[in-house]
Amino acid sequence: MTSSSAASRKALSKIASNRLQKELVEWQVNPPVGFKHKVTDNLQRWVIEVNGAPGTLYANETYQLQVDFPEHYPMEAPQVIFLPPAPLHPHIYSNGHICLDILYDSWSPAMTVSSVCISILSMLSSSTVKQRPEDNDRYVKNCRNGRSPKETRWWFHDDKV
Amino acid sequence: MAEVYCGYDFNLNTRNFDFFSLPIGIFNFSVGWHHLLEEVEEGNVQDISFGGYESDADQVMRGVSKCTIEKLEQKSCSPSNGDASCCICLEELNGIKKVVEIPCSHLFHCKCIIEWLKYNNSCPLCRCKVEEEE
Numbered sequence: 027m028t029s030s031s032a033a034s035r036k037a038l039s040k041i042a043s044n045r046l047q048k049e050l051v052e053w054q055v056n057p058p059v060g061f062k063h064k065v066t067d068n069l070q071r072w073v074i075e076v077n078g079a080p081g082t083l084y085a086n087e088t089y090q091l092q093v094d095f096p097e098h099y100p101m102e103a104p105q106v107i108f109l110p111p112a113p114l115h116p117h118i119y120s121n122g123h124i125c126l127d128i129l130y131d132s133w134s135p136a137m138t139v140s141s142v143c144i145s146i147l148s149m150l151s152s153s154t155v156k157q158r159p160e161d162n163d164r165y166v167k168n169c170r171n172g173r174s175p176k177e178t179r180w181w182f183h184d185d186k187v
Numbered sequence: 188m189a190e191v192y193c194g195y196d197f198n199l200n201t202r203n204f205d206f207f208s209l210p211i212g213i214f215n216f217s218v219g220w221h222h223l224l225e226e227v228e229e230g231n232v233q234d235i236s237f238g239g240y241e242s243d244a245d246q247v248m249r250g251v252s253k254c255t256i257e258k259l260e261q262k263s264c265s266p267s268n269g270d271a272s273c274c275i276c277l278e279e280l281n282g283i284k285k286v287v288e289i290p291c292s293h294l295f296h297c298k299c300i301i302e303w304l305k306y307n308n309s310c311p312l313c314r315c316k317v318e319e320e321e
Contacts, residue, residue, distance in 0.1 A: 041276065044276065044278075045275075045276055045277055048276075048277040048278075049277070052277075100275060101302055101303060101306070134309075134311040134312070134314070135274070135275045135299075135303055135311045136274040136275070136311040136312050
């Protein structure tokens with residue numbers, strides 16, 4: 027297992043697997059605008075291409091999201107990170123970790139991969155400046171050894187960007 | 188649903204946290220963790236809540252009491268409820284005998300919502316509290 031995340035170590039439960047199959051079918055019929063799921067035979071890890079929305083700082087740029095599902099998805103949030111190079115954004119660290127509450131303590135099982143993708147694109151689109159978080163270097167240094175962003179205690183205070 | 192961002196601290200985060208599956212190195216940066224782990228192992232910490240927030244008691248991940256779960260209204264779901272599906276498993280609710288309505292009127296499969304409420308006190312759809320906190 028090359029994954030750095032604890033999230034993907036245990037196989038999906040039957041409930042998780044059924045739910046993901048449904049999400050995959052729905053995605054194929056009705057993918058969120060600006061996203062492309064790169065098809066693999068691994069249901070537990072999705073790699074999704076994101077296109078920056080036209081008219082935003084990220085227009086004409088393409089990034090990749092890696093989504094790893096835990097054994098008990100959707101009771102627990104998926105782990106979502108950007109694969110390198112991560113977009114320059116005040117809430118996205120250079121190791122690809124994303125500071126967005128719905129990926130952590132505000133997760134709800136009513137959310138789907140598709141709705142999470144839309145939230146991330148919305149976060150990108152509303153950015154007015156292309157820069158790393160102020161504490162990027164310190165955070166990334168603390169994350170060496172491949173800790174998962176789900177093991178970070180995030181706090182969330184800024185709804186402007 | 189407002190989304191908010193940023194700031195972090197390190198945390199023992201998930202309810203199924205498996206200390207022993209983590210790379211050993213990640214314990215190195217925080218002495219506090221060692222202390223916490225020792226106490227957990229010795230059984231000194233009661234009611235420890237992973238995913239909790241020191242600064243905000245409301246954020247502590249806490250399930251609903253068994254008593255409240257038992258009192259939830261069970262009903263059967265008929266086609267008159269529309270083509271409703273359970274937002275947790277995405278399967279249909281119609282024709283299902285064991286459907287639960289929580290106080291905010293949202294419907295779920297009995298099994299699905301009980302599993303969520305074991306560790307959370309909120310509606311997956313509207314975040315209304317299921318159990319009033321004392």
